[in-house]
Amino acid sequence: MVRWEPDAAGRLMRAAVELFAEHGVEATTVAAIAERAGVTERTFFRYYSDKREVLFGDRAQFASLFIDGVRDAPVDASPLDAVAAGLHAAVEFFPAGHRADSRVRGTVIAANPGLQERELLKMAAVAEGMAEALRERGVTEPAATIAARSGIAVFSSAFAAWLSEGETREMAQLVDDGLNELRAIGAG
Amino acid sequence: MVRWEPDAAGRLMRAAVELFAEHGVEATTVAAIAERAGVTERTFFRYYSDKREVLFGDRAQFASLFIDGVRDAPVDASPLDAVAAGLHAAVEFFPAGHRADSRVRGTVIAANPGLQERELLKMAAVAEGMAEALRERGVTEPAATIAARSGIAVFSSAFAAWLSEGETREMAQLVDDGLNELRAIGAG
Numbered sequence: 001m002v003r004w005e006p007d008a009a010g011r012l013m014r015a016a017v018e019l020f021a022e023h024g025v026e027a028t029t030v031a032a033i034a035e036r037a038g039v040t041e042r043t044f045f046r047y048y049s050d051k052r053e054v055l056f057g058d059r060a061q062f063a064s065l066f067i068d069g070v071r072d073a074p075v076d077a078s079p080l081d082a083v084a085a086g087l088h089a090a091v092e093f094f095p096a097g098h099r100a101d102s103r104v105r106g107t108v109i110a111a112n113p114g115l116q117e118r119e120l121l122k123m124a125a126v127a128e129g130m131a132e133a134l135r136e137r138g139v140t141e142p143a144a145t146i147a148a149r150s151g152i153a154v155f156s157s158a159f160a161a162w163l164s165e166g167e168t169r170e171m172a173q174l175v176d177d178g179l180n181e182l183r184a185i186g187a188g
Numbered sequence: 189m190v191r192w193e194p195d196a197a198g199r200l201m202r203a204a205v206e207l208f209a210e211h212g213v214e215a216t217t218v219a220a221i222a223e224r225a226g227v228t229e230r231t232f233f234r235y236y237s238d239k240r241e242v243l244f245g246d247r248a249q250f251a252s253l254f255i256d257g258v259r260d261a262p263v264d265a266s267p268l269d270a271v272a273a274g275l276h277a278a279v280e281f282f283p284a285g286h287r288a289d290s291r292v293r294g295t296v297i298a299a300n301p302g303l304q305e306r307e308l309l310k311m312a313a314v315a316e317g318m319a320e321a322l323r324e325r326g327v328t329e330p331a332a333t334i335a336a337r338s339g340i341a342v343f344s345s346a347f348a349a350w351l352s353e354g355e356t357r358e359m360a361q362l363v364d365d366g367l368n369e370l371r372a373i374g375a376g
Contacts, residue, residue, distance in 0.1 A: 080373050120312050121305055142345035143369045146338070150373065153337030157330035181331045185268050185338065186374015 009047045009058060011037040016054040017101060020108045025052065025115070052115060055105060056122050063126045065090040070133040079139045080179070083151035086130050087175045090155070094162065094171045106163040127152040154178035197235045197246060199225040204242040205289060208296045213240065213303070240303060243293060244310050251314045253278040258321035267327045268367070271339035274318050275363045278343070282350065282359045294351040315340040342366035 015036035019028040030051050034044045048054045069089025073082040094102065109115040131148035139147065158174035161167050169177070203224035207216040218239050222232045236242045257277025261270040282290065297303040319336035327335065346362035349355050357365070 078373075117305070117309055120309060124308050142342070142349065142366050143373060145345045146341045146366060146369050147373045149341030149344075150334070150338040150370065153334045153341070154330070156337075157333045161330065178330050178334060181334050182338065183374045185266075185331060185335045186371045 008037065008039050008043055012039065012044060012047060013054050013057055013105075014101060016051065017105045017108060020055075021104050025108065025112060052118065055109065055115060056118055059122055059125065062090070062093060062122070063129045065093060066126050067129040067133045070130050071136070073137075075137075079134055079143055079147040080151070080182070082134060082137060082139075083130060083147050084175075084179050086133070087151055087155050087158075087179070088172060091171045091175060094159070096170060099162065103163050106160075123152050123156055150182055151179075154182055196225065196227050196231055200227065200232060200235060201242050201245055202289060204239065205293045205296060208243075209292045213296065213300060240306065243297065243303060244306055247310055247313065250278070250281060250310070251317045253281060254314050255317040255321045258318050259324070261325075263325075267322055267331055267335040268339070268370070270322060270325060270327075271318060271335050272363075272367050274321070275339055275343050275346075275367070276360060279359045279363060282347070284358060287350065291351050294348075311340050311344055338370055339367075342370055 012033060016028070016033045019032055019036060028051060030041055030044055033051060033054065034041045037044075044054075047058075066086040066089065069086035070082045072089075073085035077085065109119055127145075127148045130151065131144045134144035134148060135141070155175060155178070158171060158178045161169070161174050162171050167174075200221060204216070204221045207220055207224060216239060218229055218232055221239060221242065222229045225232075232242075235246075254274040254277065257274035258270045260277075261273035265273065297307055315333075315336045318339065319332045322332035322336060323329070343363060343366070346359060346366045349357070349362050350359050355362075
């Protein structure tokens, strides 16, 4: 039986977040996630290696938003402006309509040190990809790595703020505010 | 039998680095590390939870160098100057005499993704400790987290350069050069 599965990866992520929030990560099975998403376990494993990995979505696709944003920045952009272009390209991953789901996901991750580590490692990989894209633009070391990692520090802080209760600014604004903080820090 | 063990933790680290470089991480046992360091396995486990952990030394002691450096910075120091004080306080951990051993350790870690992840997580924990010390100094978010993480980006880049073949600058100089890069990045 061939079945059309619109956004199966996205539905699996939403199902996993709901079940983790309801029952905890340990008590939730791949079978339960697949059932709630309306797909087979086999489909689950086509997208994700284990139940925890669902929370981190398609890592390569996520990283490529940042990296392509850096690559596509104007040729005369400064390293920080190229990084800013990468961060803004990734903002599309976090539309206002996903804020409530993202908050639940954030709560699940915050309660589990192993998941916090996966999140850190995911963002470290994005930073390394951006540093490589900066080097391709002719930025030398250590400037490329420092600019990319500082940019990811800005992005992660913006994301944490976006998830916090009472925060109404959108990601694009929070990223810009963070970039201004980084400039102010550098200016002493 | 009571035996005086001068710097057992340090001797265990050097023994582990040697054995990992000679035989690989998988083939090296805790018993072999303890034997080369001249201590018992029981002593090994008083210091470290597993054979890989030896490569990361005393995490709390390492982090406290950075954190105390931030805390002890002059009261009117800017966030970046306080971070710089933390990085320079930690430089004592990397004297010129340890460069050869550190290079071997770096080679072992670079060859093993799991160890690279532990190193990243170790430095992420240091960054969080420095961010907390900045908040205690009255620095608000997101500036505290961005300054601390950018500082750790500088430090990690300096450390990677320090380990690279042909690099003759000492850690203190490499850290200062990286801080100047960070300032230049912020200035655009």
